[in-house]
Amino acid sequence: MNTKRLILISLIALSALILSACSGQAVSNNWHGLAADAERAYLSNGSFVYAVDLKTAKEVWRYPEEANSKLLYYATPVLTPDGQLLIGSAGTSHPFVSLDPATGKEKWVESFTKGKGAWLASPLVWNETIYIPNTDGFLYTLDMNGKEIADPIELGGALWSAPSTDGTLLYVTSLDHHLHIIDPAKGSVVTEPIDLGGAAPSSPAVGTDGVYVGSFASTVEFVQANNKHEVIATTENWIWGSPVVDSETLYYADLNGKVYSLDLATGSQNWDVVQPDGPVVASLLIVGDQIYVATEAGTLVALDREGKTVWEKTVGGKIYTTPVLSGDLILVAPYQADFVLAAYDADGKQAWTFVPEK
């Protein structure tokens, strides 16, 4: 083989390698999902779902036991009242699994071989039924044993967030700019989808008379079951995380890093400018009199109800995952940090960090 031929073949092989390296067929890169009960935190972290003991910060189990290139987990795992931990894969295979939270063993697996899309959204478990939105634009309905009990409802657009319920209807946001209202008893949409003016990546917040939805249109829309809707607030940039209703106040934040507190009775803002050190993607967490804000700059900030900073801690990495409360601990899952999980007490003191063993 002469030199020119060797160079040619090498160049072709190299270009193939370069393109292979940037393959995007599977959902391969995203931030973590985090949930917790009184004993353990559950972290979906790509190839594995980890259960971490909250007292010892040790790994209790991981699922699956061996990494499988076709399986990736990023959705927030959901604990059910009957003792299941539910999560779907966002890899090239899309099984939806129920695990035993204590052991990590499979209780059941719905393979969803005909499902086209990835599971990035968490399911809603309500009335002993599991409602799971998929990136293929369908809402799937399973019983508590993982059997599909109704035809999937086609909504359109990729579905990235868990449905919300007001106790009667389901509210599902879609990236196709719409909020869909569904009557689960009929298994169909109730009204025409509501145009939000921008993609809606997070779940609606349920209030007393309707739901509140943030979107990439940089607005908060108030939507009632009878299809009436209005923009009640605007922001400087996209709203990514879900708004949070707390009594008569609605809390939300935008990608400019501004945190808002809207008085729902008067429609006025409770404070002027509260802007921690980076964009806010995660939803806010409200515990007692404190509002916890996690920023892309890797900072966890505790605010009081007046918007004043109570404490501020540098966690590291970038925080996109909504912090979770368990007992006295605030759990934070930073992305691209030296650890994947950290616990803080109410005074902002770091209790522990967790790094998975290889």
Add this chain to the structure above:
Amino acid sequence: MWDTIIINPMTNLLLWIYDILGHGPHMFGLAIILFTILIKVITWPLNASQVKGAQAMQELQNDKEWQEIQKKYAKDKERIAQEQMRIYKERGINPFASCLPTLIQFPIIIGLYQSITHALSVTPFDMLKLARAIYPFQNVEGIIPLNSTFLWMDLGRPESVQILGFALPTLAVVVALTTYVQSKLTMPTSTNPNDQSAQMTGMMSIYMPLLLGWFALNFASGIAVYFITSNLLGIIQYAATGRANWSNLLPGGNKKSSTKK
């Protein structure tokens, strides 16, 4: 750096075209086609210099003086190289002129592939990155997320058509076929049996269709749309110059015919 110079401008250009087209179903595929046409127009002078360079090299291979030098110094490769450089200099031939457009293609292909996956944003993290990459003048809220449907394809995924239970990669076949046709049409004829460049071109006309077909088989079908459009435009461009060597498509055509000038 790569993102700032290649990915972000390409992504914004694609999104801009998509927005102008009305950002509905099938429009992202059309945006890729228009984007490819634009790239072809921009690289037209380079392609013309490639053709010119290839022709000059080909004429050199059939040149009597050069063939005599090859015979005379058959056992002295260093001397042949010296003589070759002298002839290049005397006749103003740039041996790299025919390689440059091909080399430029690779960053475009890689950049386009990344731009397509970037623009289609299949995860929240991808979407967040996209939000940062989009230039302020774009109507970003209105166009995100992109509609990845084009004809029967999802442009973010490899293409196949289900026929009798089999997933047939039709686009990959079309990519391989059009690449083969293009390379055969542009392949000049050599009368010199020792012509290494003719051997190289011959090899390329086999390897490139296989390579690009493999890409189309395994990667987002948006890139296959780019390959097919690019190949068809290349064929049209070459045919328009009157230099297309159609007889090369026939078995043994390479030996029988001569290059049109």
